[in-house]
Every structure is written in structure tokens, then in C-alpha cells.
Amino acid sequence: MDDIEKRCIEIIAKSKSIPADSITLDTSFDELNIDSLDKINISFEVEEAFKIEIPDDALGSIKTVGDVVRGVHQLRENKPPANATP
Amino acid sequence: MNRVVITGLGCVTPIGNTVDDFRHSLFTGITGIAPIGPFPTAPAGHPGVRFTRMAQVVGFDPIQHMSTGTATATERAAQLGIVAARNAVEHSGLLKAHAPEDTAIILGCSCAGRQAEEPQLANLYLRDARAHPLTVVRTMANAGASHVSIDLGITGPVLTISTACASGTHAIGMAFHMVRSGMVSAAVAGGHDAPLTFGFLRAWDSMRVVSPTLCRPFSADRDGMTLGEGAAMFTLETLESAQSRNATIYAEIVGFGMSADAHHITQPYSDGAAKAIRAALKDANASPSEVGYINAHGTGTQANDSTEAEAIHKALGSDIAPTVPISSTKSLHGHSIGATGAIEALATVLALHHNQLPFTYGTTSVDPTLNLDVITETTRTVDPLRPIALSNSLAFGGLNAVLAFRKVD
Numbered sequence: 001m002d003d004i005e006k007r008c009i010e011i012i013a014k015s016k017s018i019p020a021d022s023i024t025l026d027t028s029f030d031e032l033n034i035d036s037l038d039k040i041n042i043s044f045e046v047e048e049a050f051k052i053e054i055p056d057d058a059l060g061s062i063k064t065v066g067d068v069v070r071g072v073h074q075l076r077e078n079k080p081p082a083n084a085t086p
Numbered sequence: 087m088n089r090v091v092i093t094g095l096g097c098v099t100p101i102g103n104t105v106d107d108f109r110h111s112l113f114t115g116i117t118g119i120a121p122i123g124p125f126p127t128a129p130a131g132h133p134g135v136r137f138t139r140m141a142q143v144v145g146f147d148p149i150q151h152m153s154t155g156t157a158t159a160t161e162r163a164a165q166l167g168i169v170a171a172r173n174a175v176e177h178s179g180l181l182k183a184h185a186p187e188d189t190a191i192i193l194g195c196s197c198a199g200r201q202a203e204e205p206q207l208a209n210l211y212l213r214d215a216r217a218h219p220l221t222v223v224r225t226m227a228n229a230g231a232s233h234v235s236i237d238l239g240i241t242g243p244v245l246t247i248s249t250a251c252a253s254g255t256h257a258i259g260m261a262f263h264m265v266r267s268g269m270v271s272a273a274v275a276g277g278h279d280a281p282l283t284f285g286f287l288r289a290w291d292s293m294r295v296v297s298p299t300l301c302r303p304f305s306a307d308r309d310g311m312t313l314g315e316g317a318a319m320f321t322l323e324t325l326e327s328a329q330s331r332n333a334t335i336y337a338e339i340v341g342f343g344m345s346a347d348a349h350h351i352t353q354p355y356s357d358g359a360a361k362a363i364r365a366a367l368k369d370a371n372a373s374p375s376e377v378g379y380i381n382a383h384g385t386g387t388q389a390n391d392s393t394e395a396e397a398i399h400k401a402l403g404s405d406i407a408p409t410v411p412i413s414s415t416k417s418l419h420g421h422s423i424g425a426t427g428a429i430e431a432l433a434t435v436l437a438l439h440h441n442q443l444p445f446t447y448g449t450t451s452v453d454p455t456l457n458l459d460v461i462t463e464t465t466r467t468v469d470p471l472r473p474i475a476l477s478n479s480l481a482f483g484g485l486n487a488v489l490a491f492r493k494v495d
Contacts, residue, residue: 017154037159040219048216 094178141420199225314420341370384414
């Protein structure tokens, strides 16, 4: 488990008050009873943790914990370095 | 018109998170006012406030009472309200006898969401941070009433009334009128507020009305109010309904009066307060000679207590006013703004139900210029020849609300 996966699972576990070890990449948001309000709350915490911004159209396609982790990896890879000049 | 009675009580307050604990503190004089601890949101090295005490609810963990989702989506004012309302409804068995669609929820709240909003604004202005996506739902004024309706499945009229320090009293009064008129068959009513943030305390400190020592209502040396937080809730239904299901009846609400001073945004005005007291007695079809107890607004400021005394003299007459036992319970539970009227209504209802009038904690030397019979140092019993009890709320903005109760024999 890499650091991103570990942190994402921690955020979701804290948000739903459940043990982190009950969550895997395959766990779906439906299984965790994550409603729309939970989803924007988790997205905000993930954005803050990784200094990224999840596009609105990507939010709707997140169905599993793995979707979150893969999305974070992708956004971080595409993110320009902090000291990059335009 | 229907006679309206109280059949359920619930509270989360600085002097008890259950009605039993509240009652014990009320009659034995255990105050919830305590030294202020460190404020996590206060800037480092900040001088803070000039006063040193406030009345906080202790031992309240929202996660023990609601789902993580609800706890995350709510701020403390709503959380206190949800628990107090649920306790009142469960305790009364109200929803076993009344349809959810024919039941109202009328709650008073003045400072909803402040504990969620203030740190967000600090981050926004000082660090250009983003706002949390739940800020809107945590800070909307009706959050408490809406969550109570979701929690209890009540689908009738649901309202939040915001009239500063009279919010809880106005809410109970409006619910009383709705049940009395038959608009709804039952109601959940009360007040809830959690305003003890660093910014709020600083704002009150700037007004120079908070006691640097301890709230001592009606005391000759009184020097201000002490802020608090909490919630108190009631279930209201008709006397007929309560009797038919053998419910415990704590008191009857017999009258409600309200008025506006139209005078000044902060200065109390005895004409306006007197008008509300007279209106409550008229609504109750009662005379001043029937008033056997007044739970005063009694903030402990020089201005409030002297103006309230003047109003009582104007409304009851100067022959009767000095003979009516009066106390303020704010030196026990603090001034919780939108909740305080409901907490004081709870004290008044318990006084009638247990035949014990609470005393004004902390006051030993009553201001003789007020010419009132202030209950100090020990409780008294209710005079059976004077069965009406009033609960006064006189809010900033010049909005006054007075409830009249009596025991049902």
C-alpha cells in the first residue's frame, strides 16, 4: 500500500467513523453508505491533503476507493511543480 | 380553543445534560459557570477577553448521539437541539399518539452555525483558504429545526424563530398558539444555541455588558451577564390528548404575550416589557393577583434588571409587584442567547411540577431600589392561591416575549 492509498483510506475511514482496515481499493462508496454530502466532504479532505483540485466532472465517476486513489495519482502526475513558471 | 399542556421535556445545558440533572442543579444551586479554558481558535498571544467565566455544556459528544454523517454535517447548536428534542419526544411518547404530518417543530435559535463559520472565515481572510463544502449546511439558521425534523420524521410545519435572547420563548409561544388553535395537533418547541466562540466572546466583551466577576441578577452590586450555551425542548399537545393517553402533564401553557419596544436596539424599555407581560396575562385570562412566580430575564446587568423591575411594577401594579416571588436562573446556566428563554421555561415548568421555586444563585444582597421579592439562598414553595408562573424574555432589538404557565391539578 503506497502513501496515497493509505492516506485516502484514512480520510474515508475517519469520515465514516469506521476502521481503516475494513476498507480496500475495491470497496465501493455504496457499500460504505457514502451519500452526496459525504462525497463532497471526502473530496474536500482529499483535495486539501494532496493539494489538488478534483474536476467537477470527475466527481461523478468516483464509485470506489480505488477510483479515488487512481484519481489522486493522476492529478498529482499532471500537476506542475510548485515553482514552475508559466 | 384547545387547552395546551407540556408532556415531554429534554435538555442539554451547562447544569445538566438530562432533565434530572438539570432539576438537581436548579434546586440545589449548582452553577455551570466556570473559568474559560484556552480557545483553540484564538490568535497566539492574543489578550483574549476581560471576563474569565462562561457556562459551557460539558461531556457532550455528538458521535454518541447521532450518525457520523449527521455529526459532520452539523454544528454544535444543531447538535444540542437534536439531542434535547429527541429526549423530549421519546420521553413523552408524543409520536405514538400524534401523526408526524400533524406535528410542528418550532425552534428558537439566534447564533446558529457560528462555531462552524468563524474558523472558516479566519482561514478565508487570513490564509486565502478554501471554504469547507459543508459550511453552508452547517451554518444555515434553520439547520437545527431541519435536523430535528429528519431525526424524528416529523413532516408538519417546521420553523426557526430568531429574536436574539427571546428566540426560545417566542418559539414555545408560537407553538402554543398553533396547538391551541388546532392548526396542528402537537408540537416540539424550544430553543438551542452554541455561541461560545472566540469572536463572539470578543464582540460581547466590547459591549461591556459581561460580568468580570460572576453574574449576580438583582444584586445591589451586579456587574453584568455571563454567556452560555445549551438547548431545552418541550412537547406540546392538547390537554384532552394528554389525558386520554395518560401522559405525564408537567404544566399547562395558559398564555403568551409579545411586544416590540420600537425604542432602541440595545437599551431595554420598561413600557415594551410591561406590554408583553400584560399581553401574556390577558391571553391567560388571568389577573396580576394570580401570579405566584416570575422567572425573570434577569441578566445581571444594571440596565436589564432595573428596567425589568420597572416593567413588572407597571404590568402588575405597585401593590402586587413587590409581593411576587421572582428569581433569575441565569447565574446557574448562563445566558445562552437563543436557547435561554427555553431553558428558563424549563426551570419554570419544573418549579410548578415539583412545587419548588428556584433561587437566584450568587445573589445575597438584593438591590433595594428594585422593590421586588427576589428569592435568594434557598428555594420556596408555590403559593396555591397564586398558581400562575411567568417566564420573561427581553431581547436585544427590543423584542419581548412572556409565557404564562400553571399546574394542572
